[in-house]
Each structure stands twice: as structure tokens, then as C-alpha cells.
Amino acid sequence: MNKFKIFSLALVASASVAKAQDINQAKKAIDAEQFDKAKSLLKSIIKAKPSDGEANFVLGNIYLNQAIVDSAKIYYLNGLEAADKKNLNYIGLGQLDLDAKNAASAKANFDLAAKDMKRKDVNEFIYIGRAYMNSTNPDYTNAIAILKRALLIEPQNATALLAIGDAYHGANNQNDAYKSYRDAFTADPTLLRAKMQLGVLLKGAKSYEEAIKAFNEVIALDANYGPVYRELAETYYKWARNKPSTQQVNYQKAISSYEKYLSLTDYSMDSRMRHADFLILVKDYKALETEANKMIELDKVNPRIYRYLGYSAYENGNVEVAIKSLENYVKVPTNKVIAKDYLYLGFAKIKKGTAADGVVDAAAFDAGLADIKKAVAMEPLAVEDLGDFGKELFTKKQYNQAAALYELSATNTESKNYLNDNVYYGISLYYANANKEKTAIDAAGLAKADAAFDRVLVASPTYDEAYLYKGRINNLLEKDDLIIKNYQEYINRTSAKGAEELAKPATVKKIVESYNSIGASYANTDKAKAIEYFNKTLVLDPTNAYAAQSVKALK
Template structure:
């Protein structure tokens, strides 16, 4: 009897130990998956690596973590350890997509989905995830598989992933929102779903609602670093730079502090215009052995903003040498051109400005073209600036009055008076409530008739003076008009009107040399008509 009782106790102890071990392993696997969801891939690796040898699912997620760390070779080696497991097969599909072998990735994903048994749903999700979280696959196919999985098991992870797939298809934002909101309505503590909702509002540039959703994501799980990163980005766009920096610092505390995490921090420093701090952080990362192309991108951008053009040029050259051409964005060309412009390389600058214009995928490119025009203006290359402003207003005639003004002004300062006259005429026609257009029509005409003999500027100056009225107080503008009109009426033989305008000049500046000269000239007989 005692032996039987002893055996029973031993059995109970063994069962309890096995149960405890299984519970600990299951919890660790769950924690590893959570780390992946929160983009803490190094932490995920540490949790999953001890489990991966005997657990195919843990091995699959270990491979996903390696992909998150941009280690596709390591991920491929992991997935190969369980070649018959459907999750790991789906991992191989992800690797194929990452290697840009879309046909192979699609084939493997379909093989996984087709192997799903009657009551299973997980293989459908693995196959769909392989498409959703890589590039090149058929997102509509992923949506179909997610829906099939949901028909078998309606759960939050599937709705979040389905929303992620919908967000990547044209016009899919509404369905994405529906899926994420279905999660938060049932589980107000689902931080990921709130983050996704915030991202949708952020993409729509509705930063108020984005901030609200990111705040809910943070409150739902304060240990999730992603909402702090996203709050930092959104606060930047509403001009609250202090809050942007506070949140990115909290993000860095909660993240794995990987190169990518620290790069996010440096990026917010740059966006918040703390260029010296951004430069310091980026140089620290590079000196520590980090060699990613994007580090040199923001370093070059920041050095341009601090007018350190030699180092900015060097680092942008390094960036272009390292960066995959398909990942170069229009702002890279734009900054490179700006730096070249400030380095006395106008032809190279113009080449890259054109590349920036071509690379900008926005339906309205007026912003990038305005930046290009402004850069040439800052470099005092007024002819090129006028050329780009002219391109802007020709392509986007409904643009702001200031673009028309600078088109004309840059043409004027480059002595291209025909273009300047055209620019200000168009500005006056389109924006008749802008007196400056009329004034500059007069000033351009006066530059052609600088001795006031033909009077071509007189109608414009007269009209402008009527528009601005007697209380106008910009003395330099008034002096331009009064002096020209003095000359014109004197040459016309209308000495009384000429004297009236000369008196106006003297009232502004009694010691003006023009006044003294004209007094001497006007004391003589008026010229013959």
C-alpha cells in the first residue's frame, strides 16, 4: 500500500512538473510572438532560440524575427529545419518574396494554403501572412485566405492581419478600419489594433485622430513601444517638437535599442530640427560599426541644415553608393541637389533636381518644385530659380500667388524682362486683389525704360498708387514709382506733374541725390516735345 501511494505521489509530481514545464514553454512562446508584434526582434530571438530546436512553431517565429532583423539567410536556415511543417514552409515563402522571387513565394504560399485540413485555420493565416508582410505577392489572395480562416475561427489576430492586407490594396482603407475597429470594440486593451487605426488616420493626414488612437494604443499596453514612436511622428506633423522628442525617448527606452530603433530616434531629432543632436547620434552609430545606408541619408540631410556642406556632400555620396537604387526617394535627390548647389556644382544640382521631380510620386508635385526653385534662389542662381517657378505655375496654375511673384521676381533679377513681364501680368490677371503684381509690372517696364522716355511703366505705377492709397508706408516701393514718374513727366514736358512727384520723393527723403539732380535739371528749360 505504501509503495502504491509512493508511486502515485511520484506520478503526480511528474505530471505537475511536465505541466509546469509545458506552461512555462507556452508562455515563453507567447512572449516571443508578442515581441515580434511589437517589433522587438532581438528580444524575440532571445526568447525563441531555446525553444526552436524542439518546437516547430517557435522555430517559425524565430525565422520571422530574423527577417525582422534583415537577416534573410539566417531565417532561411531556420525555416529549413522543419521542412514539412506548414508554418515553416510559409516562412520559406516569405524568404522567396524577400529575395524578389515572387513566383516561388506565391507557389509555396498556395501549397501551404491548399494543405489546410477541414477544421484548421492556422495554415491559411501563415500563407496569407507570407504575402501581406512582404512585397510582390497578390494581396487579394491573402484577403481571400484570411476570410476563409475567419470562417473557421473568428479571432483578433486574423482581423488585424486582414486589415493590414486591405490597407495595401487600392480603396481598402474602409475595410481595414472595419476590421481593426471590430477588434477594439471587443477588446479595448488591444494595443495593436488601436495603433493600426492611428496609422490609417496618420496616412490620411488627420493628425488629431491619429494622436487620439495612438494615445489609446499606449494606454492599452504601456509596454508596447510602437505607440510612442508613432506619437512622436504625429506630434512632429502638428509642430509639437517637445512632445515628439519626449515620446521618441520613451520609445527608445521600451524598444530593443537596435540600430533601427536608434535610427528612429535620430530621425525624430532631425525632423524636430535638432540637427546637432541628430548628427551626434548618427555619428555615434556609425563610429560604433553601424553601416546602414539610411544612417548616411539623415546625416547628410542634417549637415546640410547646419551648412556643413563638405561633410554633407561626402555623406550623401556614401548614401547613394550604399543604397539600393529602388529605395532612393525623391527627397534624397532633392537634398543631394541642394548640397551640390551650395558646393558650386550648378549643373550637377540641376540634374538631381530633375531626378527629384521625376521620383516624386505625388499627384501634385508643386511642393518639390517649389523647394527646387527656392534652393536656386538661395544660391543666387536667379535664372534657374525663375525656370523652376515658371514650370510650377505652368503645371499648377491654381497655385498660390507667391509662386507667381517669385517667378517674376527671379526673372527680373536675372534681367529676363520678357519672362518677368509675362509672370506679373499672369499674376495680376489671376489675383487682381494683389497690388504687388501691378507694382512689379511697373518695375519691370521701368527696367526696360530706365530713363522714363517711353512711359511704358507709368500706367502700372499710377494704377498701383491708386490701389494702395495714401497710407501705404513701404518707402522703397514708393520711391521707385515716384522717381520714374518724375522722369517720365519731365521728359513729356509736364513740368508741374513732374514737380509734384519730385516733392513726394523729397518728402520721403529730403537729401536724396535724385532730388538734388532733378532740381538742377528742372531749373533749366524743359526738353522739347
């Protein structure tokens, strides 16, 4: 009997170890961002032992991380019925409460999870800390507080040190984050994510070359650790964005690093979507279209694929597919629509409605502009993406349409394109009226153009061309005093630049325009002044017919 008991206990221990190994394998797969593999392992554990609360909890966390909330909740509730570690599932429900901005209910669930902890247990505290961080409404202060409780019990717990490093990182406390990551890797040299995070901190500090060295140290330890290649890809991308001279080389390195990352994951839909998001960042729309079509073969119902199809179709010149795909995406209330979705939908509708020959479909343009306004309402800095599209319309001499776009960005001082967009806004409104009959002039639009150049002069007081355009605008409005004031200011500022500037043919042409406009403005009130300015024109351009005829008429 004794032998049998020992043997029976050994079997129980073996079963427990096997189960733990399966859970650990799933956790390793999660760390490696092999989510389909992790799901498969966890579902096998649950099938073999439905009473396994931890497996339900970890599986619920994967679904929640992937924003599949209904599935996450199902597994958390199943886990609460389990006999083993069911308390962990209160943590999952607590994170759902945090996502719903119900902090009190979240705290109640976290308290239930921790209620029966043994004196030396720390895992519940680590999971609660992660829940505070992983919520769509992260609370790094509470995450740090709960993780400190874990470290009081077990100061060298590498998982807790890694977690508090992430919490400090989220709270922008990079010094404590660095120390925590370093201590985590010292405590467990197999914890590659902790060492990788040291490189992530360098990337965040824009020390791109140093970050790449740090990531290469991780690769030297394990060349098959997938997440480090994703971090490499993102570092090369950021380096390219911050130093345009490196863009061509670094974009290519970013793409090849991401391909390596993908090869080391399980090509799950989640991994493919992250890849698609990255292809948008590096503007590789041909590859995005290929990836989107692969995804739709694998999952014909996943709505986010319509986003990728829409973006790539627009960039690759197929506006009909872009409109259809993006309308299919944004019309579903449960889809997480972002500003860029409406931006692309608006661009596609406008492009369809503004032919190259100058013909504009007003209804199509208005529909597109309405979508772009939705994008700007969701994310005011979406206006930073309007400039190039506005210039495209401007180049096609669709000035009113260009102005309608630039109007959305002209007062957003936070936009990096604030100055340039105001210049184009003012110029677009000017040219929209420049060749109109007097009775058709849009005085209100020209007043907006004048105000745009006032904003330009506040943002850039040395932008002298603004006075030239203010003179032209007031010429159309027939405001003689403002014509004289602005053209004279342009002359004064340009003359102050010296003889070299005044000798340029383009400058001479603008000075002549200014003299003639001032002369014409004085013609009805001060003939002597008018003749003086027309004669100044004739000094610069003796063959100027308008000035010569005006002098003759005024004498």
C-alpha cells in the same frame, strides 16, 4: 508501459508548449517592436530545432520588414526544408514575388502555402493577407478578400480582425477599419495594438487631441507598451506641423514621447534608424548627429548611417562631411536612395561653391544643381524644399544661382510654394540683369521672368506688384508698348485702393517710378504724353530731378 507512454506523451506536450511559448514570446517582442530580442529568440528556437518551419518564416519576415532581403530569403528557403509548418515559408517567398511585381508567382506560392490547410485553420490566410499588405507594392483588395476567408471560419479571431482592420485602413475605408479594430479589441482585450489603431485613425483624420486621448487610454492599460509612444510622438509632430502656434510645445512632446518609445524597445539598429528618421522630421539635427555617431560605433558598415551623418553635418554647418557622407551613400547601387539624399548633396555642394562674399565656384554650383535635378526627377514635390535655399542665395545677391533653383519649381502647380517661387524666380532674373550693360542683357532670361509674373497673376490676380516688375523687365528690354501697358496697369490698380494706399511713401516711390518710365517711353513718339506723365511725377515729388530735366528737354 502505459505509465511510460503517458509520461512520454506528457513530455512531447510539454516540449510543444515550450516551443509555442518561445514563438509567442518572439511574436510579442515583434509587436512591441523589439526586433533584436525577437531575432535572438527565433534563432535560439531554430538552433534547438532546425526543422521548425514557423520560426524560420517569422524570422524571415523580420528581415524582410527591415529590407534585409537576402537574409529573409535564406530563412524562407531553410524553412521549406523543415518538417514542421514548412508551408508558411511559401508565403514569405510570395511576398518577395509581390515586391518584384510578379503577382502570378506570388499567387502560386500562396496557393502552395494554403494547399494542405485543415478545415478550421486560419493562420495561413492571416499571414497571406499580411503579405499582400506588407509588400512594397501593397494589394489591399486581395488582402481583404483572403482575410474575409479567415473570418468566415473564425469570426471572432482577434488577429484576423486586427489584420483586416489594417487592410481597410490601407484601402482608405476608415469606417470598416474602425469597426474591425474595435471588434478585435473586444474579442481580445490584451491586444493593445488593436486599441492603439483606433487612435491612429483619429490621427489620420487630424483629430489630434482625440488621438492623444485614445493613446493615453492604451497607456492606462499598459504603460510599458512601447509602440503607443511612437504613435504619440508622431501625433504631436503632425499637430505641430498643422498648427504652427503649437509647434514649440508639441515638437518637444514629440521628442520626449519618442525617447520613451526608444527606452521600451531594445535600442536595435532598426529602432535607432526610426528614431533618426523622426529627428529629421522634427529638425533636431544636433540630436541626429549624436544618434548617427552612436550608430556608426555599433555598425560601421550600415550604409544608411551615411544619410544621417550627411543630413546632420549639412544642417550643422559642416558641408565637407555632408558631401563625403552622402556621396558614400548614393554611389552604392544597392542602397535605397531617396530624393532627399540628392537634395542635401546638392545643397552641400552649392553651399561650398557659393561664398558669402558673392564669389561663385561655377563648377561646384553646377554639380550641386545636377544633384538637385536628380532629386526633382525622383520626386517632383522635392521642389517645395528649394525656396528657403533660393532665398539664401538671393540675399547674397547671387541672383542667377537663385533663379536656377527657382526655375525647377516655377512650373510645378502642385507645389505649395508655387506662387512664392514664381515671384522669386521672376525677381531673381530681373535683378540678375538690372545693372548690366545693354549688350550683356539676357533677353531670354528676362522673357522667362516676364512669363513667371504672368503665372503669378493667374494664380493670384490681385498681386499688383507683378505689373510693376513686368514694367521693369520690359524697360530693360526697351519694349515701350509693354512698359506703358504694365506700369499703367500698376497705377490703375494701386489708385483703386484709395487715398490711404496712395499716401504711403513706398507706394509714392513706385508710382513715381511708373510715371517716369511711361514718360520716357512716350518721349520719342508722343512728347505731349511724355510731358503729361513727367508732370504727374512732379506733383507727387516736386524735387524729382529726372522728371524736371525731362520736361525741360522735351519743351
